Amino acid sequence: MRRLPPCVVSLLLLLSAATVHAQPVAGPAKAKASTPEIPFESVSNFFKLPAGTYMGEGVGVATNSKGHVFVYTRSGETRLFEFDQNGAFVKEFGVGSYGFSFAHAVRVDKDDNVWAVDEGTNVIQKFSPDGKLLMVLGKRPDPLEQLTLMPGGGQYSGANKPYSFHRETDIGWDPQGNIFVTDGYGDSRVVKYDRNGVFIKSVGTRGNGTLQFSTPHAMAVDAKGNVYVADRGNNRIVVLDNDLNQKAVYDTVGSPWAVCITNTPHQYLFSSNSFPTGNNFDQAPMTGEVYKMELDGTVLGRFGKAGHGFKEFSSIHQMECRTPDELYVAEITAWRVQKIKLRPTTSTASSK
Amino acid sequence: MKKALLLLFALGVAVRGQSIPELTYDTNADMIQLPAFGEVAGVATNSKGHLFVYARTGHGVATLGDERTFYHNGSRIFQFDQNGRFVKEIGQGVYAVNFAQQIRIDPQDNVWIVDAGSNQVVKFDADGRFQLVLGRKPENIGVRPGPGVPASGGMPAEAAAGGRGGEGGRGAPGGGAGGRGAPGAGLNGDAFSRPSDVAWDRAGNIYVADGFGTNNRIAKFTKDGDFLKTWGHTGSGPGEFNQIRGLASDAAGNLYAADAGNKRVQVFDGEGTFKSQITAVGTPQAICVSGGATQYLYASNSNEPESMDRGEIYKVKLTGEVVGRFGRAGKLPKQFGMVNSIDCRTENDLWVGEVWNWRAQRVTLKR
Numbered sequence: 252m253r254r255l256p257p258c259v260v261s262l263l264l265l266l267s268a269a270t271v272h273a274q275p276v277a278g279p280a281k282a283k284a285s286t287p288e289i290p291f292e293s294v295s296n297f298f299k300l301p302a303g304t305y306m307g308e309g310v311g312v313a314t315n316s317k318g319h320v321f322v323y324t325r326s327g328e329t330r331l332f333e334f335d336q337n338g339a340f341v342k343e344f345g346v347g348s349y350g351f352s353f354a355h356a357v358r359v360d361k362d363d364n365v366w367a368v369d370e371g372t373n374v375i376q377k378f379s380p381d382g383k384l385l386m387v388l389g390k391r392p393d394p395l396e397q398l399t400l401m402p403g404g405g406q407y408s409g410a411n412k413p414y415s416f417h418r419e420t421d422i423g424w425d426p427q428g429n430i431f432v433t434d435g436y437g438d439s440r441v442v443k444y445d446r447n448g449v450f451i452k453s454v455g456t457r458g459n460g461t462l463q464f465s466t467p468h469a470m471a472v473d474a475k476g477n478v479y480v481a482d483r484g485n486n487r488i489v490v491l492d493n494d495l496n497q498k499a500v501y502d503t504v505g506s507p508w509a510v511c512i513t514n515t516p517h518q519y520l521f522s523s524n525s526f527p528t529g530n531n532f533d534q535a536p537m538t539g540e541v542y543k544m545e546l547d548g549t550v551l552g553r554f555g556k557a558g559h560g561f562k563e564f565s566s567i568h569q570m571e572c573r574t575p576d577e578l579y580v581a582e583i584t585a586w587r588v589q590k591i592k593l594r595p596t597t598s599t600a601s602s603k
Numbered sequence: 604m605k606k607a608l609l610l611l612f613a614l615g616v617a618v619r620g621q622s623i624p625e626l627t628y629d630t631n632a633d634m635i636q637l638p639a640f641g642e643v644a645g646v647a648t649n650s651k652g653h654l655f656v657y658a659r660t661g662h663g664v665a666t667l668g669d670e671r672t673f674y675h676n677g678s679r680i681f682q683f684d685q686n687g688r689f690v691k692e693i694g695q696g697v698y699a700v701n702f703a704q705q706i707r708i709d710p711q712d713n714v715w716i717v718d719a720g721s722n723q724v725v726k727f728d729a730d731g732r733f734q735l736v737l738g739r740k741p742e743n744i745g746v747r748p749g750p751g752v753p754a755s756g757g758m759p760a761e762a763a764a765g766g767r768g769g770e771g772g773r774g775a776p777g778g779g780a781g782g783r784g785a786p787g788a789g790l791n792g793d794a795f796s797r798p799s800d801v802a803w804d805r806a807g808n809i810y811v812a813d814g815f816g817t818n819n820r821i822a823k824f825t826k827d828g829d830f831l832k833t834w835g836h837t838g839s840g841p842g843e844f845n846q847i848r849g850l851a852s853d854a855a856g857n858l859y860a861a862d863a864g865n866k867r868v869q870v871f872d873g874e875g876t877f878k879s880q881i882t883a884v885g886t887p888q889a890i891c892v893s894g895g896a897t898q899y900l901y902a903s904n905s906n907e908p909e910s911m912d913r914g915e916i917y918k919v920k921l922t923g924e925v926v927g928r929f930g931r932a933g934k935l936p937k938q939f940g941m942v943n944s945i946d947c948r949t950e951n952d953l954w955v956g957e958v959w960n961w962r963a964q965r966v967t968l969k970r
Contacts, residue, residue, distance in 0.1 A: 345639075345640050346639060347638075347639030347640075347641075347660055347661045347679075348639060348640040348641060348660065348661075349639075349640060349641030349642055349658075349659050349660050349661065349662075349961070350640065350641075352662055376640070383636065384637075384640045384961060384962075386934055386960075387934075387959070387960060387961050390908045390959065391642070391659075393702075394663050394674075394677070394702060394720065395702060395719065395720055395797065417670065418670050418671070437670065528739055529790070529792075529794060530738065530739055530790060530792040530793045530794030530795075531790040531791060531792045531794065532790075532791045532792035532793075532829075532830035533790070533791045533792070535830075558829060559735070559827055559828040559829055560827055560829070583739070584736065584739050585736060586698070586733060586736050
């Protein structure tokens with residue numbers, strides 16, 4: 252074998268790393284110079300796809316005994332088209348099949364059955380001429396067994412960038428229109444922007460001290476511009492002033508998954524000690540209720556408990572409370588939103 | 604002593620399989636045409652004879668460029684009438700419809716799916732509307748460090764373990780680690796790990812076979828979905844499991860669990876008390892209990908993906924006595940390829956769903 256110059260070798264390595272198909276061309280074919288050229292034509296626009304249907308990479312082609320042409324293409328989805336001998340579109344095989352993900356070859360056997368070889372799913376499908384599935388060779392791997400190879404959930408990084416978030420959780424506004432964002436799982440902070448989206452400041456690192464958070468999961472801003480942060484992992488609501496200085500901590504209402512503040516002259520704060528989503532029913536007796544509070548942290552009352560039924564709460568993730576007596580709660584594990592009407596109690600009535 | 608000898612004798616013939624009668628049967632492999640081809644994981648009929656198919660079709664999708672790479676799509680639910688004509692699809696785009704495992708119809712004709720990708724059980728009414736959701740899909744698949752962070756850093760232990768750290772972060776769902784001590788016992792709740800089947804008793808209590816992942820238990824819920832109890836963990840003794848692949852109940856409320864890895868069907872009462880086991884049926888995977896005055900258990904000794912051995916289906920009296928067997932593994936009509944589901948509303952008219960052959964066959968047993 253001829254020794255290759257080093258640059259060609261490194262190119263070879265590069266290419267072999269990038270793709271297993273492509274082979275670098277070292278020079279013209281030996282027979283090229285001594286072989287006469289054969290004249291030929293190409294039929295232009297032979298295949299007529301229906302409007303709105305497009306070819307992708309042309310990967311497989313085969314004909315049957317009638318001259319019909321089968322085209323196997325890698326497009327948005329891998330697809331198998333049939334055209335007649337004049338190039339008119341006839342039909343598509345196996346729309347939405349489990350066995351089409353990355354086309355490799357199509358062949359037609361002596362009985363005009365159509366065989367599609369798919370290198371993505373590791374499956375070969377045998378179709379009858381009319382598109383019925385006759386046989387499957389190979390088995391698509393169990394996707395769950397491959398999940399550990401996938402990238403997945405963003406973790407805490409504490410990157411604290413002015414203009415990018417890491418699994419941010421909530422947003423609120425003060426009366427001047429300044430924007431507050433709790434951010435979130437991948438950071439542990441509260442970010443303030445002006446009404447035009449210009450970064451002003453951010454506070455917070457991960458932890459349980461002053462101006463520290465463990466998954467700031469929700470937020471509400473009162474009419475004075477104070478920010479109430481649901482510091483879920485620390486089982487507390489942290490109150491910040493408008494410049495994000497820490498003012499107070501309310502730690503008697505469980506783990507706040509969701510908070511909201513009413514849009515009424517006398518504002519109330521609601522906080523949900525949600526049933527956690529780990530599906531551990533041992534935690535159901537300790538969680539699930541929603542607290543009604545004064546903005547100063549005074550607890551006025553509570554309602555609800557964990558459960559699947561109506562009037563029970565199955566992991567409340569967000570609450571809306573425009574008025575004190577009518578709330579909407581969105582639940583993760585029951586796949587629903589409930590509309591809640593609170594009947595006024597003596598204590599809440601007197602505090603009005 | 605005589606009893607023990609008899610038992611030994613029974614086991615001996617079961618292992619040789621020679622004196623188990625071959626049942627005559629016929630199939631129709633062409634009765635339904637799937638609107639989208641794929642592995643038929645679940646088949647079930649309702650009281651009108653309509654057939655519901657839960658199939659793995661298209662692809663599970665993981666979105667690129669997200670912090671939350673999660674599992675969507677991957678399976679579909681199709682309904683056919685008693686003549687095999689396609690009626691409609693239900694559950695289009697539903698969050699839990701990812702990796703079809705089983706479908707069952709309860710006595711009120713509600714449609715229940717068991718999904719081993721989302722780890723969920725979802726109940727639809729006969730018109731395809733949500734009735735109940737059990738379990739929760741993992742928020743993300745796999746793990747990776749955040750941008751610019753080494754793989755070892757950042758993740759606090761409490762979040763990594765799940766718990767209250769976040770509604771995400773539960774890397775490996777279920778498992779004995781957060782459970783009740785014994786490996787595979789799972790949590791007191793509906794944190795399923797590749798659940799495989801669902802069954803009910805007369806009161807409507809729900810039993811979930813959980814499953815063929817890290818849990819090896821059966822979880823019981825009220826008809827409203829509230830947790831009642833769980834039993835079982837990983838092992839080979841009575842009440843222990845090694846991959847539960849199927850679950851069925853009889854009219855008396857007994858439960859039959861296809862304990863595949865231990866090559867037996869375990870029988871429990873509705874409180875989880877072990878009653879007996881059936882061991883002469885190979886590696887039971889799909890199982891069902893027939894309707895009718897005299898109920899029978901069918902259990903499929905399904906082939907493995909790399910083999911064309913086995914594949915026969917056993918017909919068993921509820922006392923455990925094997926009545927007969929039929930079929931074998933293969934790709935032709937009348938043969939069975941990785942049967943994952945059997946519907947046996949009546950004793951002699953069955954549907955089988957095949958993962959290998961991507962089809963549902965109507966099976967008629969001859970008397």
